[in-house]
Amino acid sequence: MRTLLLPKIFALVLFLMSFFVTAQTTVSGKVNFKNKGVKDISVTLKDTYDGATTDENGNFSFQTSEKGKHILVFTNPKFVEVEKTLLLENNEITINADLKEQISEIDAVVISAGSIEASDRKRATVLLTPIDVYTTAGANGQVSSALETLPGVQKIGETEGLFVRGGTGAETKFFMDGNLVNNFFGNSVPGLKAMDRLNTSLFKGNVFSSGGYSAMYGQALSSVLILESIDFPERNSVDIGILPIFVSGGFQNVNDEKTKSFGIAAAYSNLVLMTKLLKFNTTFTKAPESFSTNFNFRIKNKNGGIFKYYGSFDTNRLGLQNESLEPETDFDNTSLKGKNTFHNISYRQKLGRYLVNLGSSYTFNNNLIDLSNTFQESEFNPNSIDITGNYFNAKGTLERKINKISAIRGGIEFNQTHENTEVAVSSVPYLFHDRITSVFAETDLGFSNHFSAKVGLRSEYSTAVNQWNLAPRLAFAYRISKNWTSSLAYGTFYQNPENQFFGTHDLNFQKAEHYVLQLQKSEEGRSFRVEAFYKNYRDLIKNKVENYRPVAISNNGDGFAKGIELFWRDKKSIKNIDYWVSYSFLDSKRNFQNYDQSLFPNFAAKHTLSVVAKKFVADWKTGFNLSYSYASGRPYYNFLTDDGGNYYLNTQGKVKDYNALNFSLNYLPNLGKKDAKSFTVLVLSVNNILNQKNIYGYNFSSDGLRSKPLLPSANTFVFIGAFISFGIDRTQDAIDNNL
Numbered sequence: 001m002r003t004l005l006l007p008k009i010f011a012l013v014l015f016l017m018s019f020f021v022t023a024q025t026t027v028s029g030k031v032n033f034k035n036k037g038v039k040d041i042s043v044t045l046k047d048t049y050d051g052a053t054t055d056e057n058g059n060f061s062f063q064t065s066e067k068g069k070h071i072l073v074f075t076n077p078k079f080v081e082v083e084k085t086l087l088l089e090n091n092e093i094t095i096n097a098d099l100k101e102q103i104s105e106i107d108a109v110v111i112s113a114g115s116i117e118a119s120d121r122k123r124a125t126v127l128l129t130p131i132d133v134y135t136t137a138g139a140n141g142q143v144s145s146a147l148e149t150l151p152g153v154q155k156i157g158e159t160e161g162l163f164v165r166g167g168t169g170a171e172t173k174f175f176m177d178g179n180l181v182n183n184f185f186g187n188s189v190p191g192l193k194a195m196d197r198l199n200t201s202l203f204k205g206n207v208f209s210s211g212g213y214s215a216m217y218g219q220a221l222s223s224v225l226i227l228e229s230i231d232f233p234e235r236n237s238v239d240i241g242i243l244p245i246f247v248s249g250g251f252q253n254v255n256d257e258k259t260k261s262f263g264i265a266a267a268y269s270n271l272v273l274m275t276k277l278l279k280f281n282t283t284f285t286k287a288p289e290s291f292s293t294n295f296n297f298r299i300k301n302k303n304g305g306i307f308k309y310y311g312s313f314d315t316n317r318l319g320l321q322n323e324s325l326e327p328e329t330d331f332d333n334t335s336l337k338g339k340n341t342f343h344n345i346s347y348r349q350k351l352g353r354y355l356v357n358l359g360s361s362y363t364f365n366n367n368l369i370d371l372s373n374t375f376q377e378s379e380f381n382p383n384s385i386d387i388t389g390n391y392f393n394a395k396g397t398l399e400r401k402i403n404k405i406s407a408i409r410g411g412i413e414f415n416q417t418h419e420n421t422e423v424a425v426s427s428v429p430y431l432f433h434d435r436i437t438s439v440f441a442e443t444d445l446g447f448s449n450h451f452s453a454k455v456g457l458r459s460e461y462s463t464a465v466n467q468w469n470l471a472p473r474l475a476f477a478y479r480i481s482k483n484w485t486s487s488l489a490y491g492t493f494y495q496n497p498e499n500q501f502f503g504t505h506d507l508n509f510q511k512a513e514h515y516v517l518q519l520q521k522s523e524e525g526r527s528f529r530v531e532a533f534y535k536n537y538r539d540l541i542k543n544k545v546e547n548y549r550p551v552a553i554s555n556n557g558d559g560f561a562k563g564i565e566l567f568w569r570d571k572k573s574i575k576n577i578d579y580w581v582s583y584s585f586l587d588s589k590r591n592f593q594n595y596d597q598s599l600f601p602n603f604a605a606k607h608t609l610s611v612v613a614k615k616f617v618a619d620w621k622t623g624f625n626l627s628y629s630y631a632s633g634r635p636y637y638n639f640l641t642d643d644g645g646n647y648y649l650n651t652q653g654k655v656k657d658y659n660a661l662n663f664s665l666n667y668l669p670n671l672g673k674k675d676a677k678s679f680t681v682l683v684l685s686v687n688n689i690l691n692q693k694n695i696y697g698y699n700f701s702s703d704g705l706r707s708k709p710l711l712p713s714a715n716t717f718v719f720i721g722a723f724i725s726f727g728i729d730r731t732q733d734a735i736d737n738n739l
Contacts, residue, residue, distance in 0.1 A: 025088050028061035029095040030054075031074055038076070038099060046071040046083070047258050048234065064088065068256060074099065133200045135614050137625040138662030138687050142196045143206060143225070144185075148629070149610040151531065151565030151582045152210040155631050155658060156603060157712050158696040160185035160194040164210050165533060166561030166588035166604050167222030170498050171512075175217065175226045177308065177346035179361040180415060182391040186290075187316060187338025187367050191699075192282070192713055197314065197342065202296075204230045211514040211533055212489030215442045215456025215473045216397065216411070221495045221512040221537070229346075231306055232258045232298055238726040239265075245273050246721070262297040278718065281711040286319030286335060305349035315339040324373060325701035325708060331374040340365045355399040357411075363391040384424040392416040405446025413438040419499055426548075432499045434464035442473070450479040462496055462509070469494040469509050483523045489516040497541045501593075503551035510555065511538045525572030535561040540592035545645035550594065559590025559598070579613040594639050594647040602697060605631035605658070623666045631658040638700040638707070650704040655695045660688045679726075685719045688712075 031041045037058020044051030045066060052062035067088050072095060074082040079099040086093055132146065139145040144162055147153050154163040161169020174184040176198065188194035207226040217224045233252040241248040250265025272287035292314035299307045319335035346359035371383045397411035414437055421430040442456035456473035475489040494509040513536045520529040540557030543550045569580035586606055591598040600606075609630040616623040638651040664685040688694070697710040 024063040024065055025067075025090060026061065026063050026092045027072070027086070027088075027095065028059070028092070029097070031058045031060065031097050031099060033079065033099045038079075040076060041079070041099070042073075042075045044073050044075075046073050047232065129205070130200050130203060135623060135625050135664075135666075136612055137614075137627040137664040137685070138629070138660065139627075140195070140685070140687075141200055143198075143200050143203075143227070144196050147208055147225070149580075149582060149612050149627060150208070151567050151584045152533075152563075153608075154604055155608065155629050155660075156696075157193055157694070158191055158710050160188060162223065162225065163603050164223040165535060165563065166559075166586055166590070166601055167512075167535075168601075168603060171220060171222035171495065173217070173220040173224050175224060176310070176344050176361070177227075177229050177359055178216070178357055178395055178397065179344055179346065179359040180391075180393040180395075181227075181342070181344070181361060182363040182389070182393075183340055183342070183365045186314070187336065187340065187365070189318070189320070189334050189336050189369060191710060192318075192320075197312065197340070198227070202229050202310065203227045211535065212473070212475060212491050212516045213493075214454075215440045215458040215471070216409070218413075218438055218440075218458050218460055218471065218493070219415070219436065219495050221493055221510060222535075229308060229310065231308075232261050232300075233263065239723070240725075241267075241721065241723040243721050245269060245271055259300040260298070262295075264293070264295045266293040267291070278714055278716070280714045282713045283321045284319065285321050285333070286317060288316065288318040290314060290316035301349075303349065305347065307345070307347045309343075309345050311341070311343045313339075313341045321374075323708070325699065325706045326373075329373045329375050333370075333372045333374060333379070335370045337368045338366065353401050357397040357399070358395070360392070360394040362393075363389070365389045365391075382424070386422045388420045390418045402443075403446070405449075405452065406444055408441075408443040410441035411439070413440070417499065421500075430549075432464075432502055434462060434496065434499070436460055436462045436496070452477050460494060460509075464496055464502060465507050465509060467508060469511075483521050485520050485522075487516075487518040487520070489518075490514065497552050497555075501541060501543060501550060501552040503546060503553075505551070505553045507541065507552055508539055508555045510540050512536065513538075525570065527567075527569045529567045531565045531567075533561075533563060533565075537561075537590060537592075540590065542591075543593045544647065545641050552593075557590065557592035557595075559588065559592060561586065561588035561590075563587060576617075577613060577615045579611070581612075582608075582610045584608045595637075596639070596646075596648050599637065599649075599652075600635050602635050602637055605634050607632040621668045623668075625664045625666075627662045629658070629660045629662075633657050634697065636697040638698070638704050640704050651700070651707075653698075655697060655709075658694050659690075659692045660694065661690050661692075662687050663689045679724070681723050681725075683719065683721045683723070687717045688715055691716045 031038050031043070031054050037054070039054050039056050039058065041054040041058070042051065043054065043060045045064060048064070048066055050062060050064040050066060052060040054060045069085065069087055072084045072086055074097045082097050082099060084095055084097060086095055133139055133143055134141050136146045136149060147162060148155050152165045156163050156169070159169065162172040163169050164172055174181040181198070184197060186194035186197055205228045208223070210223045213224050217226070233254050236253050238251045239249065246267070246269045248265070248267035250263065252261065252263035254261035268291045270287060270289045275284050275287050292312065294310065294312035296310045316338050317336065321331045321333050324330060324332045341364045342361070344361045346357070349356045367387045369385045371385070372379050373381045393415050395411065395413040397409055399407055399409035401407050415435070417432065417434045419432040438458060438460040440456065440458040442454065445453045445455065447453070454475040458471045458473070459468060461468045471492040471494055473491040475487065477485060477487045479485050491514045493512045493514065497507050497510060515534045516531065518529060518531040521527065537559035539555040540559060541552035542554050542557045544553050563584060563586040565584045567580065567582045571578045586604055588604055589598040589600055610627065612627045614623065614625045633654040633656050635652060635654050637649060639647045640650045641647055664683070667682040669682070670679050693715060694712060695709045696712070698707045699710055700707045
């Protein structure tokens with residue numbers, strides 16, 4: 001929903017505000033290997049963005065506004081990392097380094113089949129960074145929306161979730177610092193898409209696996225998104241945003257040693273003015289309104305261990321009225337009151353050759369939906385659905401290095417779910433309880449810099465199905481040449497039936513087998529990848545209507561998904577322009593849930609294409625961003641039920657192709673003003689700038705005789721805002737490093 005869009009745009013601004021240069025100290029020197037200068041060595045001040053890369057002769061030079069005792073780090077995939085301590089004052093500093101060559105984890109070939117990784121630890125292979133998310137037009141500062149421009153991810157506008165390679169949105173799971181995040185998306189109602197709850201600015205990197213993922217994760221038939229939060233903020237800051245429909249504020253405080261930090265933020269939005277200025281396809285009786293707040297703190301102990309906590313609370317309300325398709329009914333009325341709290345803790349500690357990771361998360365979510373109908377201005381058929389969920393996750397992992405490029409890890413995970421659903425017209429509440437215990441083990445085997453393997457095994461027990469499963473995972477990577485690598489991955493993946501479909505019938509785990517083959521070429525400023533995949537679905541649930549609700553009665557469903565995907569990113573060919581192009585072809589059929597036969601899924605398109613481009617014009621202090629998305633027409637189906645509650649296909653068709661061109665710009669009026677006390681960013685964002693009339697599907701009357709298109713809440717959405725930050729502005733550094 002658009003009310004949740006605004007905090008994401010504000011998070012975009014906070015990220016761009018985080019970089020400004022004050023008094024400078026020059027650090028220079030030379031890096032040698034066997035008494036000869038070495039080029040392309042990264043030289044950075046630890047825990048900052050300041051640094052440089054050595055030239056052809058091994059020389060480097062950069063300026064920094066940092067003061068006091070710091071560590072200078074010299075890194076390159078082909079050499080042992082070197083750290084040197086230096087004292088930064090106002091004078092120039094010269095410091096040299098000698099390197100040693102050895103096999104390293106980064107130098108060895110990395111298994112990447114099925115995954116796109118963006119992490120500070122492997123910047124040489126970065127394909128999608130946090131600043132990419134913020135500067136992707138149409139993404140609105142959301143990780144999930146930015147991922148929709150990558151291969152394999154469908155462009156779905158009528159409901160939340162990541163729909164990957166023919167899978168449903170429920171088949172993708174989300175993790176923060178290794179812990180499961182339940183209710184990753186905000187509360188909403190059918191037909192309106194909710195936004196991400198977690199701001200991208202919380203994270204320093206992400207791993208998105210569209211198939212064949214690690215044994216450390218489970219309960220996801222299609223994919224996982226693994227988010228890694230920042231260790232410590234770079235500087236103290238105070239950030240505010242004041243707009244006609246949105247107000248927000250927050251601060252971050254970190255000590256000079258970067259061993260302690262804490263922060264708090266809050267935001268309130270109300271779209272009542274926007275509903276009057278823009279044309280919406282949805283009639284709101286209560287304009288979307290939300291309030292959110294979050295708090296975080298981080299502590300590093302003297303042995304380098306880091307403890308992190310993040311907690312949030314949000315609440316939202318809305319009401320809408322739609323023309324009814326039923327006889328003697330003018331309107332269908334829906335209102336929502338939602339609230340959510342989320343807490344996440346993690347602890348990471350090195351103990352000699354061992355690495356310990358401990359974490360836990362807790363989520364409380366409540367969704368109260370009131371329903372009614374109107375005929376000749378009289379309201380009737382009142383009903384309400386009140387869903388309350390409590391979700392707990394705990395996980396522990398122990399990892400040990402075998403050698404420079406090999407490691408073994410294992411752990412245990414526990415998930416507990418309690419859900420209570422009360423329907424006003426029913427006197428009996430629906431209760432669901434489940435406890436899942438998982439154990440896993442995995443090893444990284446580096447046979448050489450050209451060949452590596454990953455072997456894993458995961459086993460889970462669920463009280464809801466009262467069964468164990470056993471899921472093997474296997475992957476290989478081989479370096480074909482200097483720039484070309486290949487990867488092959490296989491895995492078995494299990495997932496419980498969705499909670500709302502459990503009834504009195506005995507059910508089993510749903511199952512998917514993944515086969516993924518990838519070829520990738522990476523060179524300075526350019527990357528290309530082609531990936532072929534096949535997914536075989538077994539034991540999918542089949543539903544029927546019992547006691548007025550859909551219930552899973554068996555695991556007799558099945559299906560498949562296969563396809564090929566292309567991705568090209570280029571920062572080099574066109575001066576000062578970064579762009580990428582992705583294309584996906586999908587062939588899929590499945591017989592599951594309310595499908596009475598094998599059908600191409602109504603949440604998938606056979607062809608998808610995305611083009612993203614961005615350019616920062618320093619003289620104008622403005623960044624320009626464009627994105628275009630295309631998806632071939634998705635099928636739609638209308639299922640009715642017979643007297644026994646069994647589904648049968650009544651009507652089917654295909655919607656027109658989806659097209660959307662998005663544009664955004666960021667103007668930085670204070671850029672380059674070293675004496676500025678504050679930093680301002682002006683934002684203009686337009687989604688679907690050409691006002692394309694896209695259709696997501698069709699809603700049908702209960703007898704299937706009447707229908708109407710399912711439309712986005714607004715064809716075109718415009719946002720204009722101004723934000724101010726008080727702190728250190730390093731925007732120019734961010735632009736130089738990423739565009």
